[in-house]
Amino acid sequence: MAGGMAQREVELLAFERFRGSSEQPLAYGYGPRSLRELRAREFGRLAGTVYLDHAGATLFPQTQLTSFTHDLMENVYGNPHSQNISSKLTHDTVEQVRYRILAHFHTSPDDYSVIFTAGCTAALKLVAEVFPWVSPGPESSGSLFCYLTDSHTSVVGMRTVAAAMNITSVSVSPEDMWLAEKQGAAARNPDCQLPHLFCYPAQSNFSGTRYPLSWIREVQSGQACPVSVPGQWFVLLDAACYVSTSPLDLSVHQADFIPLSFYKIFGFPTGLGALLVHNRMSPLLRKTYFGGGTAASYLVGEDFYIPRQSVADRFEDGTISFLDVIALKHGFDALERLTGGMENIKQHTFTLAQYTYTALSSLQYPNGAPVVRIYRDSEFSSPEVQGPIINFNVLDDKGNIVGYSQVEKMASLYNIQVRTGCFCNTGACQRHLGISSEMVKKHLQAGHVCGDDVDLIDGQPTGSVRISFGYMSTLEDAQAFLKFIVATRLRPPSSQPVPQATPKEAGATPAESEAQNTLPTTLDRRSPSPREDTPTASGVGNDLLTAVHLRPRLPEATRTLQTPSEKAAAVPDGDLGPHVITNLFLYPIKSCAAFEVTKWPVGRHGLLYDRSWMVVNHNGICLSQKQEPRLCLIQPFIDLQQRIMVIKAKGMEPIEVPLEENGERAQICQSKVCTDRVNTYDCGEKVSSWLSKCLGRPCQLIKQSSDFERNAKRKHSKGQSADTTATLSLVNEAQYLLINRSSILKLQQQLTASDENGKEELFPMKDLILRFRANIITNGTSAFEEEKWDEISIGSLNFQVLGPCHRCQMICIDQQTGQRNQDVFQKLSESRERKVNFGVYLMHMSLDLSCPRFLSVGSWVLPVLKENAECQDLPASEKHQNVISEDFLLA
Structure with missing residues (x-):
């Protein structure tokens, strides 16, 4: 700055x-x-949150939901197409809501009809399908579909329906419309009744510009013609964005079609909209499909179909979402009671x-x-x-x-x-x-x-x-x-944690508040010794026990989790010494604390058991530290010899989870990671209860099924063949993430505060390393040199570099306290030219698991530069791929 x-x-x-x-x-x-x-009273769930996306979806008040729920509990609403008492109640209530909608827009059934749809987009699609287009022919140039360039995708998409009928589409800029408005009426043939359709938004969902509602009458009358052609212009007013915060008087501004989405107005229900159609249009609309409830009479053996008379009955195919329609009544009630109306x-x-x-x-x-x-x-x-x-x-x-x-x-x-x-x-x-x-x-x-x-x-x-x-x-x-x-x-980083809502401020339940206090500000981050044994399903043979030095077993009564040296590599922070691995981390449970090891087996998805489990909420949605920062305070440990994972958190008794599923008892379920569907199984009620108590919210632990394959989306810049496509665990992007200590050191220096007393190290190296949640930490190269690598070799293991890791807000979470601090993200954004990249993704180039493979702290890292990268005085050994024997690696 x-x-x-x-x-x-x-x-x-x-x-x-x-x-x-x-x-x-x-x-x-x-x-x-x-x-x-x-x-x-009505929006307590917003405590601690500033919600500024009301153009996307506004929020419903508490009383709307409780009033609607009470209505459903007190009344029996049946299918409105039946004739029994409960169905009659539904039909009459729905009709009353139609009147309420029209009254809200200052009109009546004498002028407009309400057709319920699945939303504004469905209403627009319906207009495109039923508008009385006239295709070009020997005696006619055909209809035109004209729309303002400042239109939602769903309006522009109407042109594909029109194109199927050979109708020409024309886009008109706001400047063209303002010019047409000034120039006034164009010469036209009053006898020509060729129908054209002009669409524009009452309010731009991009900039909030409110376009003149006077355009409706001016276009209909020819006073402001968007395109000078003979014929009759009809107007579709896209009002979805406008009516969420403003009244619309249809007694004055009588557009021919007005599509709506009700969640824009009330927040609830979603998936329900309407098309308001001026009754003068009713005789002109054409319908090709008919569904349940729309037919007055039809025959199955011949092409005979008579539609119902009312516009709504003709165009509402099937049973409408009648309970959601009833919810609108409570939305109108709440809105008027709380605000006094749309003008306010x-x-x-x-x-x-x-x-x-x-x-x-x-x-x-x-x-x-x-x-x-x-x-x-x-x-x-x-x-x-x-x-x-x-x-x-x-x-x-x-x-x-x-x-x-x-x-x-x-x-x-x-x-x-x-x-x-x-x-x-x-x-x-x-x-x-x-x-x-x-x-x-x-x-x-x-x-x-x-x-x-x-x-x-x-x-x-x-x-x-x-x-x-x-x-x-x-x-x-x-x-x-x-x-x-x-x-x-306009201010330098403050080094103060970002204020966060306390459970009381956020409206948390007493149980949630108690759980908040259950987790400490720090955890015992000691790691157990990697007593390696590998289940057959891992793809690594059981001879792993003989290939890795095992620490002595302790008696069951006295056995504790043991700690590898934090300085196993003995490489000073930031010292450009040997180009080696200084730290290895895996994250058995996605978004939970790191498990640091000095040597670890490699599986087909990356480090064995890295991101094999994840915590999901009551709806089966993956929880990450973005929503639940306290996940970093939950510490998993892998004991390969016993084939268990031990999970710890301060204030909680440790709990054990088997490394592999029991095929007879495993409950298979599906979830998603970065839009990818993954097959998983539930790890059981016991660990679910443990996590729910720990986090103060219902949640479960699930594990990726051993027979499920998920391929990486990110490809190597040179492309990759089918046999080298990376298969992933529950990671977001790639099998491995590598970061460079020199890069961290540079960031640390940028974050170091200076005052009259000298420099203060605000972010220790270990703290920064943990924030970036990498698997492999290396030393012995200049800052950000890793972004110039094309491949690397570590012993007999070869990896392709897939590209940089684009960082999110998780790097702002202190992995030892769960507190947020924006300084790391902000400084990285500034220093890296506003792109928050840090670390590089790796994938196996090829992997032979017929014999055990390991990554170890102290192993040499040999990079191969990209063809267009500057070598910058790299030693010759680092400009070419080299393979060191496994014996040398293990030494």
Whole structure:
């Protein structure tokens, strides 16, 4: 960072001063209703969390859920297609909800019909399928499908349905529409009734820009024609983002189609949307498929089908999600009771967005450079032109963009949840970020796809960061976000742990609070001696007992877990001495503490039993330190001779788990690791209870099935044949992770604080090593030299280097205390040009397990440089692959 920043104190814009300087009255909160009390009562689960992704999905209040549950417990709701009493109750309730929806949008069944769908996307797809398109012919140029470039993917995707009917699609930029609006009506043939469809969002889900609702009437009447062609224009208003925080009056702005997703408004239920169709469109819509409930009459033996009369009955194929529809009634009730209505929500959320925008846009580095670049079409002057969304990228003091994935990772350390990427809106992303269509294709060739964390390519951003406010958002949320930007950009690392919510603050149960106190701030991190024995299923023979020196067995009554020397390699920290392995770690339970060894057998997935187990929650979802940092305080030990894993945690009695499953009793289950399906088995109720008590939440221990193969996705840069494809345990990316002590030493020096008393070592070498959770630690090369390697040899074992490890927030967790500290991530991001890479992935080039193979501390490491890497005075022996005999390795 720029010099002098440590002396500068950045003051945030005071909210009261901001309100006082506004030219118009600003509304915050909901009158006499206390927003603080509302948050505590209805959204207690948010304590300690700043949720700023309401444009993605807002949150449901507690009373909505309890009221809905009470309704279901008190009433019997049957299938609405039946004729019994419970079915009649369902039918009438659903119809009442339809009226409630229309009333919410200031219209009635006289003008609009409500068709329930699976969401906004399903509603858009339905319009594409039923719109009365006219294909080109001898006497007609055919219909046009026209959409604003600032449209959601689901709108753009309608063109594929249109294309199947030979309909031409045209995209129109906002600038073209604003120009058409100014120019007024174009010459057209009033007798031509050729139907065309124009789609645009009421609010951009990218930037929050609110496009004029007046466009509806102007396009329908021809006053602002997006494309000058003869015919009749119909308008689809994508209102999903807009109506989450603003009222929509359909008595004034009568669009022909309005698709919705209700979770955007209420947070619950998800998977339910609606298409509001103006009744003037009903006679024009065409349907090819019919499903249960849509037919008035049909025959199975001939092409005879008569649809039901009402629009809803014709287009709601099958039984609708009627219980979710009933839940909407309770959503409307809660929303109105808590806020007083959508107008209040519009004013409240805009005030928060305007304040945050004003404060954020004023932040500067000491050299005057802006801290962020905000992507906008308005000056945030009023809620008529701007929704409660701020889209931006963070800059460094030289004006370079900091990748959005790094910002998101850092935000999570402050318990701030944002959205990053292009937000399913490529058109707006291209327009605001200056990304050409050729660049999009180039980014795809470089491996970037929507939704990944490839945030910079050739220094150019592939996306941005978005924050958005909801009706329960508070000033404290906005200020916490602003303080996060200031703390990470305008102040040096503080070396203080990131504040975390206590169980009481987070609304934890007494049991959870007690479990929090069960785990200590430190653990006895001693490792047992690796008394190697290997089950046949491991792929390593049982002669391993004779190949490895065994420590003497102790009597059962006195046997304890023993500790290998921490200085087994006898290599000073940072000393560029022999190029050897200095430490070996395996992590038997994914995300739990490391098990350090001096010598360990190699299996087909990597170090034997590395990440063979993982902890899952009550839904079978893998737990990591990102969600549960206290996992690092759970210490597994492997005893190969007894074929058991011992798990320890302070305050808990140790528990033993067999290394292999009992085929007769194992309960097979499936889970996922990095989107990969894995076959596992449950390790039993006893260890499940132990972990649940330890962590204060229901969880289980599962192990990857020995007969299940999972192939690595990451390939070597030169490609790899089928017979060398790496098979993985429960690791995320690769079989091994290697880090270099010289790289750690360089980072340690950057983190060392200086003051008038000299330098203070804030992060000991051992602490930093553990944070990076590598398998192999090496010594004897310059910092980050490992990223230039193509292959390495360790004795008779050969490995391909697959590339760098892209780091996440887990490196900020002190592995001996479970406390978070953002300094490591931030410093690494700064020093590595905003890409948080550290360490390299390895895979076996070939592996013959017919005889035992081991990795040992003290073994020589011989790298082969990439063809285009600079040798930088490496010894000749390190420029070529060398193989040292196994006898020399074991010596």
